[in-house]
Amino acid sequence: MPSLNRVIIAGNLTREPDARRTPNGTSICRLGIAMNRSWKDQQGELREEVTYVDVEVWGRQADSCRDYLQKGAPVLIEGRLKLDQWDDKETGQKRSKLQVVAERVQFLSNPRGGDFAGGGDAQQAPQQQQAPQQQQAPQQQGQDPSAGGGESIDDIPF
Numbered sequence: 001m002p003s004l005n006r007v008i009i010a011g012n013l014t015r016e017p018d019a020r021r022t023p024n025g026t027s028i029c030r031l032g033i034a035m036n037r038s039w040k041d042q043q044g045e046l047r048e049e050v051t052y053v054d055v056e057v058w059g060r061q062a063d064s065c066r067d068y069l070q071k072g073a074p075v076l077i078e079g080r081l082k083l084d085q086w087d088d089k090e091t092g093q094k095r096s097k098l099q100v101v102a103e104r105v106q107f108l109s110n111p112r113g114g115d116f117a118g119g120g121d122a123q124q125a126p127q128q129q130q131a132p133q134q135q136q137a138p139q140q141q142g143q144d145p146s147a148g149g150g151e152s153i154d155d156i157p158f
Contacts, residue, residue: 005080007100009053010108011035013073019066029062031055031069031102033077054099055079061105074108 014032021027035051055077057065069075079102088095 006078007081008076008078009033009035009100010074010076011053013069013071013075014052016071017065017069019062027059027062027066029057029065031057031065031075031077033075054097055102056082056099057102057105061102065105068107076106076108077102078104078106 011033014034018030019027020029031054033053033055035053036048037051038046038048041047077100079100081098082101083096083098085094085096087093
């Protein structure tokens with residue numbers, strides 16, 4: 001029977017990214033993500049719960065996370081579940097931890113703190129994340145820039 005190990009989560013970083021390198025030079029970044037859930041119980045009262053998940057990011061995505069993410073930043077993570085098991089050296093008990101290994105990290109806000117939808121994919125190199133500067137048509141007198149077409153490259157939030 002085929003199996004599927006796929007996770008998609010969105011939440012906010014609970015701490016600053018913890019970036020390191022393996023002995024062979026591969027980047028790894030560990031993130032803590034908090035996801036909130038709200039619902040009404042049978043009595044109609046609003047209930048809330050928070051779920052905390054640890055995430056491992058590898059390679060160039062780890063470098064981007066280290067460079068651009070900070071505590072509180074919203075992110076979308078696509079990846080797979082991984083179960084780590086070990087023996088506790090102090091108690092001798094078997095221990096385990098379930099975490100997400102990220103295959104894709106998408107930043108849901110820009111490095112300056114403003115929100116934008118769908119940008120900041122960490123699979124791209126930082127130089128590729130910036131919008132290419134294009135020649136804009138000169139704005140006509142009296143044209144409202146928010147009406148579209150008259151926006152200059154300086155008005156783009158990333």
